[in-house]
Amino acid sequence: MARRSTSPRICEDCGTKVSGKYRRRRCENCYRAVLRREKGIPTAKERRANYNPKSYLFGSTVAGPDGCVIFTGPSRGRGYGALQGADGRRVSAHRLAYELMVGPIPDGMDIDHQCHNRSLTCEGGPMCRHRRCVNPFHLEPATPKENTRRAAARPASRVGRYRSDRGNASCRNGHERTEENVIWEKRLSAPGGRVRRCRQCLKNQQASARKLRRQAA
Structure with missing residues (x-):
């Protein structure tokens, strides 16, 4: 029966002492890196170096209703699309689309979806399909107050329903608001x-x- 070698196992790539799996005289991480190179899979560093926000943004879209261009990538809270910007920070997809295709967003301004304001059936909320729209022709800068006012003015708006009875002493059915x-x-x-x-x-x-x-x- 052959005796196992008692010499320390050192990874040929990173030089660390290996206590776990030891394949091709490498540690687990370096061995996986070798397999990725053999298969032509780019590393995380290479992906970051070749990352193009514009290509990723408009390459991850599908045609939607009302002429919308729907971003199919990751989303952040409240249903808005999100991705990594050129500076590495996570940004909203519709704001990045406006900056790339139109120009800088003025300080303190929101980006309003005009396609949502024109819709007669969409009630809004996190499931609103217009929140993922990145069509630059559907986007317009607006102050937060004006953005909310436009949303409340829509016939199907939930915001309008929530605000219509604000300050009343009773509900719509006449029950006192105690x-x-x-x-x-x-x-x-x-x-x-x-x-x-x-x-x-x-x-x-x-x-x-x-x-x-x-x-x-």
Whole structure:
């Protein structure tokens, strides 16, 4: 029976002492790097050096409704597309598209999706398809206040529904808005990220749903 060598195993590439797998006289990381080179797979450093934000941005799109160009890459919070910019920082896809195709964005300005403002059916929110649109002809700088005002003015806007009864002493069904009768719910598409709901209206809706289920049973 052959005796195993007791000499220390040293990686030929990085020179570190190997205590785990030892293949082709290399440590695991260096061995995997050799396999990637043999298969022609670029390393992370090579990918960073050859990264082109514009090519990646518009190479990861599909045609959408209303003439939109929908970015199919990663997304950040609230449904907006996101990718790595030329400086290595993570940026919104629609803002980068405007900067690349139109010009710099003025300080303190949002980029408003005109395709969303024209839509009569999209209610907005994180599932809004227009938030991933990177068509530069659909993008326009606007102040945050003006951006919110345009969204609230749309017929199908959730923002408009949330704001229409702000400051009223009662809900739309006439129930008084007391501290005990108000429920705050999280809504990403609403101003401040939450909305008021009438507790009594919610109870009535739940009772109606239970009644319909009993009738259908």
